Amino acid sequence: MKIYILLAEGFETIEALAPIDVFRRAGMNIESISITDNLMVASSQGIEVKADRILKEVDIDDGDALILPGGYPGYKNLADTLEVGEAVRKYMETGRIVGAICGAPTILKRYGIAxxxxxxxxxxTKDEMTGYVYTGKNVEQDRNLITAIGAGHSVEFGLALLYALQGGDKVAAVKSGMEIE
Known part of the structure; x- marks a missing residue:
């Protein structure tokens, strides 16, 4: 199983790193992909993170899940990248898991997806989400789309993604190691 998380300049640090942490604790293959020409990507908090790979050097169409962190202007930079919109569309249309947190669900709106x-x-970003059923929940799942409200729910978001891909036993093991009841 292969999971990709996309990093754009200005991503929200915890929204990217918490899901990566959850999946790596579960022993799963998750790769961070820079949508820039550099492996080093600066978060909205000015933290430099080294991505595993660069988008133009990888075919992200072979993944089982695609994760989009928010953060400003990170989610706007993701939305402005046509390859990201095309990948999200392919994942959604083929029933693969797409996770989007904070402002990243606006990418769906931008490309008319889901x-x-x-x-x-x-x-x-609530007012931008016309055409969707906006619930305001911390984490929401509808079919293969998992969304979360923001940074404070990044671990919960990661666990929801893990549950969708691996089920409750794997989530229980990760939660135990993280001291989450």
Whole structure:
């Protein structure tokens, strides 16, 4: 199983690193992919993170799940990258898991993907989400789309993604190691 998480300049640190941590604790193959021409990507907090690979050097169409962190202007930079929109569309249309947190669900709107699905996003983007059923929940799942409201729910988001891919036993083991009841 292969999971990709996309990093754009200005991504939210915890929204990217918490899901990576969850999947690596579960022993799963998750790769961080820079959408820039550099492996080093700066978060919205100014933290430099070294991605595993660069988008133009990898075919992300072979993954089982695609994760989109938010952060400003990170989610806007993701949305402005056509390859990201095309990948999200392919994943959604083929029933593979797509995770989007904070402002990243606006990428769906930008490309007209998953209209009518239930989702959540950062409160500052709520009004942009016309055409969707906005729930405002911390984490929301509708079919193969998992969304989360923001940074404070990054671990919960990662665990929801893990559950969708591996089920409850794997989640229970990771939660135990993280001291989550």
């Amino acid at each position: 209209q009518g699905y239930r989702l959540t996003s950062h409160h500052s």
